[in-house]
Amino acid sequence: MLNPNLKLNEKLFDQDVEVAPTRAGFGTGLLSLGETNPNVVALSADLTESTQVNKFAEKFPERFFELGVAEQNMAAVAAGFAETGKIAFISSYATFSPGKNWETIRTTAVYNEANVKIAGHHSGIMTGPDGATHQATEDIAITRCWPKMHVYVPCDSIEAKKATIASANIKTPVYIRYTRDKTPIITTNETPFKVNKMQTFWVTENPKVTIFATGYMLYYALVAAKELEEEKLPVLVVNAAVIKPIDEEGVLEATRASQSVVTVEDHQVEGGMGSAIAELLAKTTPLPIEFIGLQNTFAESGTPKELVEKYVMGVKDIKEAIKRVIRRKQ
Numbered sequence: 001m002l003n004p005n006l007k008l009n010e011k012l013f014d015q016d017v018e019v020a021p022t023r024a025g026f027g028t029g030l031l032s033l034g035e036t037n038p039n040v041v042a043l044s045a046d047l048t049e050s051t052q053v054n055k056f057a058e059k060f061p062e063r064f065f066e067l068g069v070a071e072q073n074m075a076a077v078a079a080g081f082a083e084t085g086k087i088a089f090i091s092s093y094a095t096f097s098p099g100k101n102w103e104t105i106r107t108t109a110v111y112n113e114a115n116v117k118i119a120g121h122h123s124g125i126m127t128g129p130d131g132a133t134h135q136a137t138e139d140i141a142i143t144r145c146w147p148k149m150h151v152y153v154p155c156d157s158i159e160a161k162k163a164t165i166a167s168a169n170i171k172t173p174v175y176i177r178y179t180r181d182k183t184p185i186i187t188t189n190e191t192p193f194k195v196n197k198m199q200t201f202w203v204t205e206n207p208k209v210t211i212f213a214t215g216y217m218l219y220y221a222l223v224a225a226k227e228l229e230e231e232k233l234p235v236l237v238v239n240a241a242v243i244k245p246i247d248e249e250g251v252l253e254a255t256r257a258s259q260s261v262v263t264v265e266d267h268q269v270e271g272g273m274g275s276a277i278a279e280l281l282a283k284t285t286p287l288p289i290e291f292i293g294l295q296n297t298f299a300e301s302g303t304p305k306e307l308v309e310k311y312v313m314g315v316k317d318i319k320e321a322i323k324r325v326i327r328r329k330q
Contacts, residue, residue, distance in 0.1 A: 030056045196242060220315050
């Protein structure tokens, strides 16, 4: 069942469940920060409305900077702002930032531990019709390898707002991943969010498998868990919104009873959230793991639903992965 202690959306499994893009949470979160913290500045690379920075720009034009199609320059300017005591948010499509400007972010912001927040939008195959050139499916891998980096992937627009606001209190660089299309609202305003903790969203007694899911894919994992409950196959579902620094204690606690894992993400399986879980378990308690995500391929153009099905990432696929990992465990 849904964890009653986390005050999750009781209408989550309804057909008319409320939906919103996680980028909307970034826009409202950034605006809220602007209202409470005069040191917050925002920079855009000619994608102000698409990345929802327009709300901040309209209210605080003196703290908004349009850099044009110049993502590398945007990162360097942000690092300069950080050196003067500002909290600089840079916003673009994730394929361009942190994709195109990876080295500039690395050298100017990460290496110097500058107070820069990277908002990567239009991530994953959820970007849909824009195709492989705009579907960022490697961004978790290229950011979590940076030293002292924080990497967050909110599960819905409400959590996206909380993660955006929380990032301003972290003194080192932060990468937050957002999606374009609308996805189900899983949490509520009362659901807690901690920058260093994973949370178990679906609880049960004597779980056979622990599912770690990140971003909007958490919804698919929860639907799978609900269906499996009816099949008398109990599982845990953990919201892996916090990918780095990984919650080592939380991962080990969540897997102690089940002794097997399925990871679920809209990202290449190499280097993503699943890799982070596997790396930790390999050092501590090696367990059988199955990985749901892109399997060494780019995606085509299509609707998000079509792509999730084509690339074997849907509810049915998660359930099959759970049954595979149970067979491996036995």
